Amino acid sequence: MKLTKLLLGTALASSSLAGAAAAEELRMSWWGGDSRHEATQAALIACGEKHGHTINPEFTGWSGHLEKVTTQIAGGTEADIMQINWPWLPLFSANGDGFADLREFSDTIDLSNWTDAQLEAASMAGKLNGLPLSTTGRVFMFNKTMFDKAGVAVPTTWEELKASAPKVKEAMGEKAYPFYATGLDALLIVSLVATQNTGKDLIDPETMQVAWSQNELAAAISFYQELVDSGVIQSWKEAASEGNIALHENANWSKGTIGGAYQWDSTYFKYADPLEEGQELVPVELLTVDGAKTGGVYRKPSMVFSISANSEKQQAAAEIVNCLLNEEEGIDALGTTRGLPASSAASGKLQADGAIEPVLVESNKIVMDSEGPNVSPLNEHPEVRGIFTDTLELFAYGEIDAQTAAEEIILGVNEALEDFQS
Incomplete structure (x- = not known):
């Protein structure tokens, strides 16, 4: 009997030691504001207690975070779990080896909570380098009250939008415009039209070069000019003369x-809240050109949670990531501090709890239901964006024509992509 008790005691002690050995001390880094910092720290405590790990938080504001992560990854000192901006994936993991392949942890992380398209968007060279925290996309938002005053329905096609301009100006004055597109917004309208006409994203994933021909891009640039000429949007030059005021801060808006x-669908309240009392902002499905080959939705992960390829504690990190995104403790603590969650487990629970405004769900549904080619994160590479925007501005100021602008954009973007790959 004594021997039995001794063996049982030894077994229990061994089991206890095994459990202690499984506990890990991890690090997690992210950027954000105070509400995100507080929620994430609470989530790490809750998930750490549930799974027996300790997670040390490392958080900053947006400014300087990329530089910090770049330095850490270069030196192999990055955190085990990292919040990574989607456009950074090709910067840190062009061949897919910069972060852990999370498909290797599918027995720990419930990947069924994301669609194949969402997982593909966070993959590099076929390796799942991060889990989307929220999937965001561009949607059309219209001030229904304004169109009601002009006696026209909220536009659902580009032709309807063009036809509304004279009536809007007649009702509200020559300085009234049914739409806004300057700077980055103008670039994204040009990209949308080119994508709809061709069925292709800006960047061909096979060749890593611009997928549109010069004529195809020139046609999309000319379409933008038609919006200016028909009074649908204010010219780039006029907007600049008024100080290039951000739309949500613009008194005319x-x-x-x-x-x-x-x-972005996730920014609905950023644009709805500044409207004067009594005005209603409604999300609308993508306006499409005649003969469009696709809706051309610009859909992407806003950011991802990645696990360091250098971490020696990847299994423990995977347990925490799954808890943060798919388990009640993490879901309740994080809430919507990173947007409408991409995880169906999280979004379903928060909607059932009444924690998400219905209009945000409606806006996101438009994004998720719309069709379009996969969008490369290299669309948002600083050099690619800079070349596209600067050249489009020259066109908008009348310095070059559409064909020249298209040629210079294609040459410049291709050169930037070649430099990046080298």
Whole structure:
């Protein structure tokens, strides 16, 4: 009997030691504001207690975070779990080896909570380098009150939008515009039209070069000019003369003399809140050109949680990542501090709890239901964006024509992509 008790005691002690040995001390880094910092720290405590790990938080504001992560990864001192901006994936993991392949942890992380398209968007060279925290996309938002005053329905096609301009100006004055597109918004409208006409994203994933021909891009640039010439949008030059005021800070937007915009679904309240009392902002499905080959949705992960390829504690990190995104403890603590969650487990629970505004769900549904080619994160590479925007601005100021602008954009973007790959 004594021997039995001794063996049992030894077995229990061994089991206890095994459990202690399984506990890990991890690090997690992210950027954000105070609400995100507080929620994430609470989530790490809850998930750490559930799975027996300790997670040390490392958080900053947005400014300087990329530089910090770049230095850490170069020196092999990065955190075990990292919040990574989607456009950074090709910067740190062009061949897919910069982060752990999370498909290798599918027995720990419930990947069924994401669609194949969402997982593909966070993959590099076929390796799942991160889990999307939220999937965001550009949608059309229109001030229904403005269009009601003009006696026209909220536009659902580009032709309807063009036809609304004279009536909007007649009702509200020559300085009223049914739509807004300057700077980055103009670039994204040009990209949308080119994608709809061709069925292709800016960057061909096979050749890593611009997928559009010069004529195809020139046609999309000319379409943008048609919007200016028909009074649908304010010219780039006029907007600059007024100080290039951000749309949500623009008094003309607030009082309802600018009627629509093409913005991220997750930013609905950023644009709805400044409107004067009594005005209603409604999300609308993508406007498409005649003969469009696709809706051309610009859909992407806003950011991802990645696990360091250098971490020696990847299994423990995977347990925490799954808890943060798929388990009640993490879901409740994080809430919507990183947007409408991409994980169906998280979004379903938060919607059932009444924690998400219905209009955000409606906007996100438009994004998720729309069709379009996969968008390369290299669309948002600083050099690619800079070349596209600077050249489009020259066109908008009348310095070059559409064909020249298209040629210079294609040559410049291709050169930037070649430099990046080398």
